Amino acid sequence: MRLDYTVLCIDDNIGTLRDTKRDLGRHNSNVGIDTNFIDVPVVQTGRAETDIDVFKTRIFSDIAREFETHQIDLVIVDLHLGEIKGHEIIDHIRHHQTMYRPIVFYSGGEGVQVGTLEEHATKQLQDGLEKAQLVGKSVFVSVRGDNLRKDLRGICSEMHAEEHKLNASRGLLMDRTSEIDAKILQHLCKRETWESSDPAVQTKIQKILMDELKRQRKNALKNAWLKRGVHKSGFAAFTDWICNSDDTEVAQGLDAFSRNNLIRGLMKMSDETKDAGDIHSTYFKGDRDPPHLNSIRNVYAHQTEKKIGNTHNDERCKYIREEVRRHLKNVTKVTSKK
Known part of the structure; x- marks a missing residue:
């Protein structure tokens, strides 16, 4: 049974996760668990990072350092990260950091909307997983907003149930x-x-x-x-x-x-x-x-x-x-x- 969870958040605009973090922290605190959020902002810094390979190397290094420093319990990754796609980051995590910790892959949808917003975002997320051959590797897709908050609560509730045995x-x-x-x-x-x-x-x-x-x-x-x-x-x-x-x-x-x-x-x-x-x-x-x-x-x-x-x-x-x-x-x- 754990006293706290550490959630790794990977987004190009971390501020948009404020309400999601607050909601998940409150959900975990209901059973006495503190939630620590570790942010990895996917933002280019400096002229050298206009080279996409340099940029990716730095982001992957930042993620690796967080895994080395903390016990990460849950990872949430945005799909649209500018020059890097979220499924590229997930693929790197699965090959270099962890094969089993749950990852939530989310999006608000981009481009011309086809169908409902939820259908549009879900299709883009699933296409990304298929492209990176990540289907079946404990990656959960979710739509940014209420759906994301609900899905994160659901995953943590399952973690609570296991820990309360x-x-x-x-x-x-x-x-x-x-x-x-x-x-x-x-x-x-x-x-x-x-x-x-x-x-x-x-x-x-x-x-x-x-x-x-x-x-x-x-x-x-x-x-x-x-x-x-x-x-x-x-x-x-x-x-x-x-x-x-x-x-x-x-x-x-x-x-x-x-x-x-x-x-x-x-x-x-x-x-x-x-x-x-x-x-x-x-x-x-x-x-x-x-x-x-x-x-x-x-x-x-x-x-x-x-x-x-x-x-x-x-x-x-x-x-x-x-x-x-x-x-x-x-x-x-x-x-x-x-």
Whole structure:
């Protein structure tokens, strides 16, 4: 399941796609997906590009660079691009960039109109595909305007349906919550996380740790840091252990709940990060409706598809995306500080 889509737009007048972009962005946002539009304007620049081969080479290079830089999910290409035809660009993409990503080939029709506008534009698009031998290569023809917007929504709706299958949602949850947990673990293993030149702040830091040690002892958890007797030796022994051990040992010694308790306490300790601590409280702690993100992750990891049942729906997928985005941004903001 994806948090965002990237759409490559190829047109000689990108401004004419403004309403189409707005419509598609709104459609995807209904299920919690952000839409990023990457524009490739097919416009000649400079005297050298009066040579059609030079012009084509530059455009093809621009397109290749976008594919190398971004994960492109959908491509939309205009037919009439001045010296270059849209089907030439599609042919180049299919041979050099991607064989399977959907491409929408559109036109408003040019020249003397034969039949209705839709018939006229569609005929020109189909002729272009046949000329470039692109029929049957996942290229969808559409007429600029309402039809184009409707077709793009339809394609993205099919993408949503595939992504909202349970296995895809599990993939996003496991991947992004694991990234959150990894950032927290890395932050807790930095010695500067536990140090402060202010004695009052240092006292608060030590209290956060000792409170968690007491909770661990109360729950009688048999983990690495208790076996080492760190809870008896106090703050200095703990910081030596967590900062000098590898990530695997710390992860085994401090369960996920303890790590989240500690990072939440550290966030709330200062005015600068208090709000971040309040946000992180909603990641793993307390009863909520809908439930907190870590709880959802545990349900999706340990319950069968049958038991999860109808609680997995479009609304839940949107909520998962929004919560993943919110908590990942929150944790990254705090843990990336030096």
